[in-house]
Amino acid sequence: MSDPTGSLPGTETGPLNADRIELSYSQTPIAKGFGSLGMSAALWQSDVFANSEASRPACPHTHMIETCLFGGGESSLFIDGRHVFHRRIAPGSTALVRAGEAPRSVTYSACGQCMHLYLPDKLLQQSATEEFNCPGSVELQQRGLQDDPMIARMGRLVAQEIQAPSGGSQMMLDSVSLALTVRMLRTWSRLTECSDLLTSGLAPWQQKRTIEVLQSRYADDLSIADLAAEARLSPFHFIRSFKRSVGVPPHQYLTKIRLERACVLLETTNLAITDVAFETGYQSPAHFARLFRRHYGLTPTAYRRKART
Numbered sequence: 001m002s003d004p005t006g007s008l009p010g011t012e013t014g015p016l017n018a019d020r021i022e023l024s025y026s027q028t029p030i031a032k033g034f035g036s037l038g039m040s041a042a043l044w045q046s047d048v049f050a051n052s053e054a055s056r057p058a059c060p061h062t063h064m065i066e067t068c069l070f071g072g073g074e075s076s077l078f079i080d081g082r083h084v085f086h087r088r089i090a091p092g093s094t095a096l097v098r099a100g101e102a103p104r105s106v107t108y109s110a111c112g113q114c115m116h117l118y119l120p121d122k123l124l125q126q127s128a129t130e131e132f133n134c135p136g137s138v139e140l141q142q143r144g145l146q147d148d149p150m151i152a153r154m155g156r157l158v159a160q161e162i163q164a165p166s167g168g169s170q171m172m173l174d175s176v177s178l179a180l181t182v183r184m185l186r187t188w189s190r191l192t193e194c195s196d197l198l199t200s201g202l203a204p205w206q207q208k209r210t211i212e213v214l215q216s217r218y219a220d221d222l223s224i225a226d227l228a229a230e231a232r233l234s235p236f237h238f239i240r241s242f243k244r245s246v247g248v249p250p251h252q253y254l255t256k257i258r259l260e261r262a263c264v265l266l267e268t269t270n271l272a273i274t275d276v277a278f279e280t281g282y283q284s285p286a287h288f289a290r291l292f293r294r295h296y297g298l299t300p301t302a303y304r305r306k307a308r309t
Contacts, residue, residue, distance in 0.1 A: 030042065030043040030162055030163065032162045034158060034161065034162060034169075034170075034173045034177075035170055035173035035174040035176070035177050035223065035224075036170060036174055036223035036224070036225045036226075037123055037174055037177045037178070037224070037225065037235060038120045038122070038123055038177075039117065039118060039119060039120070039123070039173070039176075039177040039180070040117075040118040041115060041116060041117050041118065041155075041158050041159075041162060042115070042116040042118075043113065043114075043115055043116075043158075043159050043162060043163070044113065044114050044115070044116070045112075045113060046068070046071050046072075046073060046110040046111055046112045046113060046114050047110055047111050047112075048110075049073075049075075049105070049107040049110045050073065050107060050108075050109055050110045050111070051107070051108065051109070052106075052107055053104070053105070053106045053107075054104070054105055054107075055102070055103070055104040055105075056102065056103055056104075057102055058099075058100050058101055058102040059099060059100075059118075060099055060100050061099055061120060061121055061122070062099055062118050062119065062120050062121065063096065063097065063098050063099050063118070063119045063120075063121060063124065063140060063184075064096070064097040064103075064116055064117070064118055064119075065094060065095075065096055065116070065117040065118075065119060065151060065180070065184065066094065066095045066096075066097070066114060066115070066116050066117075067092070067093070067094040067095075067114065067115050067117070067148065067151050067152045067155045068089050068090060068091050068092065068093045068094075068112065068113075068114050068152065069091065069112065069113040069114060069115055069152060069155055069156050069159060070091050070112045070113055071091070071110070071111040071112010071113060071114075072088065072089045072090045072091065072093070072110075072111065072112060073088075073089050073107060073108070073109040073110030073111060073112075074086075074087070074088050074089065074107070074108040074109050074110075075087070075089055075105060075106065075107045075108065075110070076105070076106040076108075077095060077103060077104075077105050077106075077144075077145070078103065078104040078105070078106075079097065079101045079102070079103055079104075079142065080101055080102055081104075084142065084144050084145075085144040085145045087144075087145045089110070089145070090147075091112075091149075091152060092147050092148055092149040092151075092152040093145055093146075093147060093148075094145070094146050094147070094148040094151050094152065095144070095145050095146070096140060096142060096143065096184075096188055098139075098140050098142065099121045113159070115155035115156075115158065115159055117151075117154075117155060117158065117180060119180065119181060119184065123177070123181055124138065124140070124181055124184065124185065125137065125138060126234070126236070127178070127181040127182060127185060127236055128185055128189075128191070130234055130236040130237060131182055131185070131236050132185060132191050134191060138185065138189055138191065139189065139190075140184060140188045140189050141188055141189055141190060143188060146187075148183075148187065150183060151180065151183060154176050154179060154180050154183075157172070157173075157176055158173065158176060161173055164284060164287070169221065170221045170222065170223045171221075171222055171223055171224055171227075171250055171251040171254060172251040174223050174224035174225065174235065174239075175224065175239060175249055175250070175251055178224070178235060178236060178239055200241065200244070201241055201244040201245035202231060202241045202242060202244075202245040202246075206230075206231040206232075206233070206241070207242075207245050207246065209230050209231060210227050210230055210231050210238075210242065210250075211246075211253075213226075213227060213230050214227070214250070214253060214254055214257055215257055218254060218257045218258050218261060218280065218281055219258075219279065219280060219281035220281065221281070222254070224238065224239055224250060227242075227250055238250075255291065255295075258280040258281055258282070259280075259291070259292060259295055259296075261279075261280050262276050262277075262279075262280045262288070262292060262300070263296075263303065263307075265279060265280070266300055266303055266304040266307065267304070267307045267308070273285060273288075273289065273300045273301060276288070276300065277289075288300070
């Protein structure tokens with residue numbers, strides 16, 4: 001993942017990168033690009049906005065989705081000088097600033113955490129073409145402040161990963177990027193005349209090849225784009241086709257492979273638990289231990305002890 005002070009992926013084509021927009025505030029958030037599809041995010045402690053007013057320049061190629069993760073407050077939003085809403089904010093409250101719009105926010109009270117998710121318009125248009133069979137320019141609709149717990153859940157996943165990256169995070173975050181893009185098209189645009197594409201499963205050679213890659217490179221931080229290239233599909237088609245064929249998303253299948261390999265290492269070697277975590281692609285031994293216990297009901301240490309008795 002990129003350094004918080006660096007350029008965020010997906011916004012380089014515009015004169016105002018997402019990190020520069022965030023730095024126009026008086027306090028810097030945790031701001032990072034994530035995954036391989038051009039999304040980026042900024043995580044804020046909401047109280048930095050309390051009793052304040054802030055204006056930001058437009059970002060011409062990137063949409064911003066702001067969602068409250070927890071806490072709340074009271075705020076007004078103006079877009080290009082036009083009043084959009086004045087409402088109480090609660091977990092799940094979600095607002096949109098479309099590409100090319102200049103927002104001004106007035107915050108009267110705030111506490112908790114909020115997430116800004118940056119969606120490149122290029123990714124949005126690609127999704128509209130490939131997922132909804134709607135080629136051409138699709139516009140998001142300004143709907144004011146909406147209750148969208150699904151986007152908030154995605155925001156919490158992103159927040160967790162940009163604060164403490166875990167192994168396989170790129171693939172999982174790519175999945176979040178695609179899910180967020182589809183969610184915005186379903187609920188924040190007018191695609192009523194478009195129907196979803198019927199997605200078939202992977203061809204036998206595609207399934208065989210991608211599973212071979214997952215099994216041989218399970219310790220790498222693979223992306224959905226990496227696997228899609230092996231199957232000669234777009235990321236949108238690949239992730240749906242993989243789940244249809246295999247039954248679970250690619251990042252869950254990768255987790256299964258990694259944990260099975262961890263079991264072998266715990267049973268047959270004397271590697272320290274930390275080394276087992278690193279060998280199976282987890283950057284955080286603590287995250288590995290939590291994930292292992294969630295799947296097997298035992299800590300790695302207890303599993304090793306039980307396997308050897």
